Amino acid sequence: MKLLALLTLALPLLAQQHGTDPVQLDTGARIYSANCSVCHGPDGDQVSGVELKRGKFRRASTDDELAKIIQTGIPGTAMPPNAIGSGNLVALVAYLHAMRDFKTKKVALGNAAGGKVVFEGKGGCTACHRVNGKGSHMALDLSDVGAVRTPGYLEDALLEPETVNLPQHRYIHATTLRGEKVSGRRMNEDTLTLQIIDSNERLRSLTKADLRSYEIEKETRMPNYRDKLTATERADVIAWLVSLKGSAK
Amino acid sequence: MKSLLFFTTAVALTAQATPDQLLHADKTPANWLTYSGNYNGQRHSPLTQITPANAKDLEMKWVFQADTLQKMEASPIVVDGVMYFTQAPNDVVAVDAKTGRMFWIYQHRVSPDARLCCGQVNRGLAIHFDKAGDTLFLGTLDARLIALDAKNGKVLWDTQVADPKLGYSITEAPLVVKDKVILGPAGGEYGIRGFFAAWDVKTGKELWKVYTVPAAGEPGVETWSGDSWKHGSAASWNTGSYDPDLNLVYYGTGNPGPDWNPDVRLGDNLYSCSVLALDADTGKLKWHFQFTPHDAADWDAAIVPILADIDWKGARRKVLLSANRNGFFYVLDRTTGKFLQGTPFVHQTWAAGLDENGRPIRLPNTEPTVEGTKLYPGMQGGTNWYAPSFSPRTGLFYVSAWKDYYSFFSKLPVTFNEGQMYFGGATKSAVQPIKRGPINSWTDVAGHGEVIALDPQTGKEKWAFKMHDVTDSGLMTTASDLLFTGSREGYFWALDARTGVPLWHAITGGQISAAPVSYMVDGKQYIAISANHSVFAFGLR
Structure with missing residues (x-):
């Protein structure tokens, strides 16, 4: 039953889960699904300007503050009060923190510094992408990609770029x-x-x-890096991208 | 000088509405007296000053910007040059309909007990006319019904309709019929037990109350397994219509609770996802028609039922027209509730069709699963609560449709807890359900919005006006054969009601989730629409 609930949340992106206490996360996921997902969406990105997966919350810097907001809502916004008991609240907060990694496969991370060199050199990534003011604006700016994308997603982007062409x-x-x-x-x-x-x-x-x-144009312009980079180089690039959390406070 | 001023005021006063004016709204087309303009729900203005020929000369006359960022869903009412509307959370505003300048504002402080599934939404007001003074009625998010003096916004009475801690709230505009004000509470996502009730316009005394879910021992309870009727929802969140000759009010009801796990409520789940015909004096259920028995998709029947008298198979017939979230367009006999015709108006994958009684023939494997079941139409439906329109001149039924739109429906184990959301599952769609995202990025894979004109005689689409994004806007037609509508993109359109050809548009800069109204002041016709958190009024140059 537990596993089934997890699969539901991962609808289009079935993948293994890892993280902290799986029982607690499963409870949190279920509470999330029942109380939060109608507005926030299954991926926590459905409310304009709010990305729960980032794990950073504008109005809460501690778990207690986060729990309080969930319970009392935010007056003057669409965020309603939610009567969620304390045990479930802990599980929900744990899930919110784990959401980003919840649906991901384990991906080997290499050396971030080496990844930066590959990104700007052999990979040719800056011909289209931009990071911290360097590179082209033609494709997405990746300066904060580590805050919103999982290593598994980034690996898919390198190996099966057509799957991430939004x-x-x-x-x-x-x-x-x-x-x-x-x-x-x-x-x-x-x-x-x-x-x-x-x-x-x-x-x-x-x-x-x-x-x-x-x-x-339906096809992606992102090259497939299966043959263009070695597995080590890809792991390094992913490590570099994961380290990019943006310059926001 | 003084006497001249006095004289002007006196003239304005004598033009005031009379008590039975609601019955004859079409005779005072300068006013917009109810949520839908008049009792038949047609949202059709008799005004003809603005025409297909001069619509290109429309321009903005005024804009009212609310002191809130919550979007407006209210349809204003307009009486003798005064416009009344609501802004979040439960403010009532009276403005000069010619300039948008405020006469007064009433601000209800919403109890923190209010539990809201879908934002601080209010869809408007009702008014009762009386020689002793006109009264406005407001339903609140904390489930109160408040009567206000239309001259100054002072509270005349205030009554608690239901317990907000249990998830009851009021979002719809009330409906005044004779000496009663009628409404039902929202809260279908909290496992409430829905009802409709009527209160005395003068005193606020409850005069009748009828539940939308039968209790143990009552007929219909056999359509709920076990005790599931107790949390059966069937809420109300949009205004009904009224036929004075039959003395029946017609209201749509919402989803059964829980939304997406139908296993805990086996049976048809009466009277969820239905239209109910209630005696306006007693609340007695005269007939019902259930669009989606045992719904598991959240396909509420919240849309305003349109009452029209049309030629049907060679005879004049009193019909009720309704396009449902489930993707079918229905023609019912509104005297008896008899099903006359039902035809899909969007791509749908859940029913093989409707049987001779209008009951859907559900296809196998169309209920939510743990893995997720993909269905057309998606969770928001082929249409939703967006006000439709009927033009007696064209004989066409107009509605905002979401074409080629699907969702994945998944179910989860669920237990009922008082005052907590009672979903039993989740849905996932490429389109954001209620509000537009930061960027319009998905429509090539996820469907789009259209205004469509349906011929009730055949159920067939006469024309379609295609938009890039989906649309949450209501519609209004006029007796000059114009159709006005908004869009999630923020465009406000004038279309030719006979052909669907766009004649004019304005950019409001905010998502339109309300329905247009039309009125006249000092001999000039206006069209008003709420867009995001502002009200715009347009008129000829």
Whole structure:
């Protein structure tokens, strides 16, 4: 039963779990699922501006404060008070801290310093990605990727990049009515317009009515590093990425 | 000078609404008197000054920005140039409908006992007209019903409807019928026992109360295994409609509790996911129709039931039109509750169809599982509570639909604890259910929103207006064949109600989760809409 509950939470990303006391985490996961996931989402990222997986909370720096917020809610926001007993509350708080690693496979971490060298050199990652002000803006800025992604996710990104190609990372190719060809990464889209970063790293607005054609590139631009890097080099890169927690306080 | 001023005021006063005005709302089209504009739920304005030809000349006349970041879901009411609406958590605001300037504000302090599944939501007010003074009614998040003097916002009476510590709250706009104010509580995610009740408009005395879940010994309780009826939910969170000739009020009910683990409540679970026809004087259940027996997807029937008189198979018929979260569009006889027609209006994978009584023929393996069951439509449904519209001129039923949208439904073991969420599972969708995320990044895999026009005669789609994002907006049509709607993207649209062609739009800059209204002041027609935490009014240049 316990395992079954875990599988439910991991719906699309079935993976082994590891972490602290599995019984407690399982309880916490169930409480999370019953009380929190409708608003916060199964991955804790469904409320705009709140990413529970980061394990850092704007209004709580200690477990006690976190527990209090869960119990009393946050007045003036959609966060309601929750009547959760103390034992369950401990389990829920433990789960919130473990969420980031909850669904991950164990991945060997190498040498972070070596990973940085591979990232900026042989891997060619900075041709598209940016870390702490170095590199291109064309793909995602990875300065805080270690705070939001697990080692398992990062390994997938290197070995099976098509599995992590989220829609907002997709490239678009458009031709305007005047014949100008525009390509870039889609940053936003609505019924009438598109917001992209184009191949010259310009933030641009496109109006759909002004486009002759508009295509979304479904394939990822991220290279597959299965053959491009050795297992050791990949482990080093993952260690480097995991160490990137961003500059936020 | 003084006497001139006095004269002007006196003229305004004599134009005031009369007690039976709610019965004849169409005769005072300058006002918007109930949640849906009038009792039939059609959200159709008789005003014709704004037309398909001049809609391009619409411009913003005023905006009211609330002192809160919570989104508005209220549909304003407008009486003789005064607009009344609500802002979070339970403030009532009266503004000049011509300028948006405030006359007064009433601020209810919500008890910390309030338990809310879905934010500090309120969908609006009701008004009762009386020579002695007009009264506004507000349902609160801590499950109170409050009567306010419409002139100054002072409390006339205030009554506790149910215990908020048990998860009862009120989010819907009340409905005034004759000398009664009617509503039901929300709380379907807390295992409440839903009900509808009526209070005396003058005193706040409860006049009738009818539960939406039968108790032991009552007919219908056999549709609940064991004691599960005790936490059966079937809550109410949207305003009903009223047919004065039949003297029936029509309300939709919500999901059975717990939402996603149906194993603990075997049976049809009456009267969840149903529309109920209640005698307005006594609350007596005249008939019911259950859209989704033994629901396990949270497919509430919260949408406003539309009452229309249409030609049906050669004869005039009083029908009730409803598009349900479960993906089907229904035509019922509203005198008897007889099922006349039901047709899917979005892609759905859970039912082989409906039988001759309108009961869904559920496909195997469509209930939640521990691993997760993928179903179309998803948890929010093919539509949800978004106000639909019916135009007697086009004969079409209009609704906001989520097309090609799915969720994974999973179930978990569940025990009931008073005042705690009672889900019994979880859902996962690529679309965020209630509020837009920071970026619109998923629609190519997750479905999108459309305004669709359905022909009640056939159930077929006449036209569709496609959006990139999903839409949580209500609709309004006008007697000049315009349709107004908003969007999660923040656009506010005027469409041609006959073709769906967009004629005009404005950018409000916030998610629209409310429904438009129309009114007239000093001979000028306005269209108003709440977007995120502001109210906008548009009129011709």
